[in-house]
Amino acid sequence: MTLITDVRLRRVLDSRGNATVEADVLTESGGFGRGKAPSGASTGEYEAIELPATEAIANAREDAIPRLVGEVHAGNQRDVDAALHAADGTDDFSGIGANSAVAISMAAAKAGADVLGAPLYQHLGGTFRGNEYPTPLGNIIGGGEHAADATNIQEFLAAPVGAPSVEEAVFANAAVHQEVHDILADRDLPAGKGDEGAWAPSVSDDEAFEIMDEAVETVADDFGFAIAFGLDVAGAELYDADEDGYVYDDGVKSTAEQIDYIAEKVEEYDLVYVEDPLDENDYEAFADLTDRVGDQTLVCGDDLFVTNVERLQAGISAGAGNSILIKPNQIGTLTDAVDAIELATESGYESVVSHRSGETEDTTIAHLAVATDAPFIKTGAVGGERTAKLNELIRIEDNAV
Ligand SMILES: C=C(OP(=O)(O)O)C(=O)O
């Protein structure tokens, strides 16, 4: 029933106005699924390779589609993804492009779910999956590679850890976003938005910490549950090997100073989450920071692990971090992403399923987070391509998909 009978690829827009790959998968019994690839700006050095959309489409038409149509069942995700790897023939998807691979992988999963008449999270997670919903981390203030003339730290993220439901959590994050707007207006600080919809004011990192602290406290009082916050430092973007340190507007911090700085901020603001606090090649520094604050906060590897089981295994052995960011397009298929989540879970690492800064209205990651019982999802706070996932989470919780 789920035998793939057609795969169609086309170029569509992402949220930055760039071209990305959309895939449609059709099956023998009329099943249909559609997936779209997201795209990063602060990409990790070890990510799978995104090709220009037209090239990715041409290569996948030539090499991948013949291995899928009439050959593979969409309901068997491991077979679909193995066929994509075989068609690609490289270890980083530079043959067909990770953008073609992930779009086809997600489209096939949706086609499989369609034939089964099950929601995607049910198809991916199975009937014995847990009953947890992820806490959404909402990007509220940001800079780095996502906005010019804003903070050095890439993302200040609201974390509604005390929310009684996904719905309450999603609305709390939106309220923090609005509260920060009001605080910025009171301080006469005009702000546009960065790529993910976070406010991008021209303030120091220290001022952003103060503003976040005030905003989450106000909204927590209004909503009646705990809201903490966290960071994506995107340390690899700040690290400059020539300077042998992390380059901030107010000077360069050595690795030891960077570890002290992050540890002090964790203490001062009770941060619950710090992503990529250090460079993507520095497992040792990640391990040092994890030793210091790993019992108080999640130390999450994004560019460090790139959703890759081998890099995660190296991190586990080194004691680097206690959490992994999961971005399916960083590794190219849903199978690879789920393998990373499973290794993380077995090893006591928390998984945070994540969007990219360049996104589409695709909602697959909301289903993936629920299917795998991931404790967190990072997919923005506002903006259509972000609310597509947040609203889908609300629907999943409401049994309405
Ligand atoms: C979402 C992120 O940004 P990008 O997609 O630009 O890598 C991130 O760094 O976590």
Ligand SMILES: [Mg+2]
């Ligand atoms: Mg990151």
